[in-house]
Amino acid sequence: MADGIGQIVDRLAGQEFVGDVCRLLDEHLERGDTAYLAAFGAALHARYGSGEGDAEHRYLFDRVLWDIVTTPGRANIAHALRLGLATRLRSGQPVRRAAAVLAAEHAVADLAVLFTPGRPYEDAPDELRACLIHELVLRGAPVAEQPEVVDWAARSPFWAGHPLAWLPWSLAPLEGRPELPRYHRGGAAYGVRYGLPEGDRLPSGGDxxxxxxxxxxxxxxxxxxxxxxxxxxxxxxxxxxxxxxxxxxxxxxxxxxxxxxxxxxxxxxxxxxxxxxxxxxxxxxxxxxxxxxxxxxxxxxxxxxxxxxxxxxxxxxxxxxxxxxxxxxxxxxxxxxxxxxxxxxxxxxxxxxxxxxxxxxxxxxxxxxxxxxxxxxxxxx
Incomplete structure (x- = not known):
């Protein structure tokens, strides 16, 4: 597999259209072969970096990383982290976005391994773990019942001084069911409510x-x-x-x-x-x-x-x-x-x-x- 991927990646140099490569990646994704996507992303980054200077390479790398992280499964969490999910994700807040997508797309039991010492998860940023706790809380996940998460919070000096540590580990009644973005292969869908609440209108004017x-x-x-x-x-x-x-x-x-x-x-x-x-x-x-x-x-x-x-x-x-x-x-x-x-x-x-x-x-x-x-x-x- 590595040799074939290497040849495909090498041929991308100077290639303006990458539709055939996208179709190949889609075929592997449809078969559940995210390991292929992870190997392709790693080879692409090793050959071209994360594509900062080339729109086609940047697009392919972002596509591979996004397809992996939005596919549920513990192995895909590890693949995404190895590809630099918390650092290379295209966002002004890559760690925060990574936590949001992980919490939305993966089971809390699978995500709990991020809080366990040992590879492949020990290199995950502590900031990712801190954000992940409350991204899960917002989705009603029983975070306080996950011993790995509780143990990490108890022994982590990073968490002890973190501003997010102030927040409760379960939703307060006034928080209701928060409206959150929905993530999918094409990106994110969301709605935000502004304007007036649906209450009684006070008489205008007055003395x-x-x-x-x-x-x-x-x-x-x-x-x-x-x-x-x-x-x-x-x-x-x-x-x-x-x-x-x-x-x-x-x-x-x-x-x-x-x-x-x-x-x-x-x-x-x-x-x-x-x-x-x-x-x-x-x-x-x-x-x-x-x-x-x-x-x-x-x-x-x-x-x-x-x-x-x-x-x-x-x-x-x-x-x-x-x-x-x-x-x-x-x-x-x-x-x-x-x-x-x-x-x-x-x-x-x-x-x-x-x-x-x-x-x-x-x-x-x-x-x-x-x-x-x-x-x-x-x-x-």
Missing amino acids: PAAAPPARRSAAGPGLIAAVERWAGRFNGRVESAVHLADRPVGPAALHPLLASLPLDCLAGSAAPGHLVVVTGSPGEAWSRLFGAASTGGGRDDTWWYGAYGRLAAWRSLAALSGAPEGAPAAEVARRAEECAWYGFEAATDWFNGYAMDLGILTLTPDRRRLALLAATDYDGG
Whole structure:
């Protein structure tokens, strides 16, 4: 097999069309012969590198690697790692994407071997293992029941100081069933929900005198965590704010209070109907924050993917809820359930009015602390 592959790879030098090679690779894949694909990918990389300077070689290598990693089976995990899955995968976040694809396409019992000392898995990056834990959690896998994973986390100094170690090893009720990309031979399919939750619409307008005086307060560093990479991207903008009102804010006072605040995202909403506020829930807010952080705000080569998207969503949720910095997830969830949640949108020049607009605001249980997060992004330049 090696000699035949070597001859095919050598003939690729200067070859402009590789359709016949693709058909050959497809035939082996259809027979389940991923070992052939792995040998071909290794020979291709040894002969040409990963194809940085040649579109045809780059395409073939990416195709081989993707076909292997999206085919379930423990052997294919090893093949993909040997081909440099966590370093050569075409993405701005190759380790994170590798973890997402592995978790989506392979059984948790097969993936558990990545956490076991010894070849062929010991060279896998620890960052891949860290991401993989929460990519699996997001898919409802019983990670905490896998002794290999638990043992690795207990003895790993890398994990002990890792930001993802803060997250719970099972989905909280407010996380529901997260919407995640689906991977296949052609790439990935995904959908992201933005806009307003399906809640009751608050009456617009209102008496300005009903708005209590409010003063600006310091916003926690995690408030914009879910959308921070949107800022500065094409037409992307992010705004966050925390205000403390002198007295409790009821639903009737929310519109006039928002209109009275010096917020860029609401500037220019002269007519009452320009601002829409609807009731929401912490679960709906988490879902939108997770979508914004994991797959929102750009192409898949800029995604944060599931593990870090989950962390960012929790950080924004904590700041919106007024939880102390570093509070455990259980306390954040408790505080979130006690808050009043709203979604909002505004017909202003600040928002792009495209698919990627986000507006969330909360009132803490005393109804005096109002936290707001707004973001907009548009690929059109």
